[in-house]
Amino acid sequence: MTPLFQTGNAVRVRKGSPPGHIRTPFYVRGCKGVIERVAGEYRNPEELAFGRFDTPVVPLYRVRFQQQEVWPDYQGNPQDSLDVEIFEFWLEPANPEKT
Numbered sequence: 001m002t003p004l005f006q007t008g009n010a011v012r013v014r015k016g017s018p019p020g021h022i023r024t025p026f027y028v029r030g031c032k033g034v035i036e037r038v039a040g041e042y043r044n045p046e047e048l049a050f051g052r053f054d055t056p057v058v059p060l061y062r063v064r065f066q067q068q069e070v071w072p073d074y075q076g077n078p079q080d081s082l083d084v085e086i087f088e089f090w091l092e093p094a095n096p097e098k099t
Helices: none
Strands: 010-013 032-043 057-066 081-087 091-093
Touching: 010 057, 032 081
Parallel strands: none
Antiparallel strands: 010 032, 010 091, 032 057, 057 081
16 A cells, blocks of 8 residues: 655644544544654554454554644643654645645
């Protein structure tokens, strides 16, 4: 599968709280970040948790968020960031004209 995003692309994490085994932290849902790297392709752990082992591989990305994007009241250095690994199906372009 060809990754939809590349290093440097601006993305937003989809909002939502689907039932089941979810690997995307709630606190980054709805936040904007930047693809730091493509981390490979893996089977969806949200499906594997239910014994569905025949699903296709999905790109996994390391996404970098500014701390103030995730926690608006953050009082630390404005350059502080947080990296989270997130599967492609949780991401959407933050600026469609750039992706």
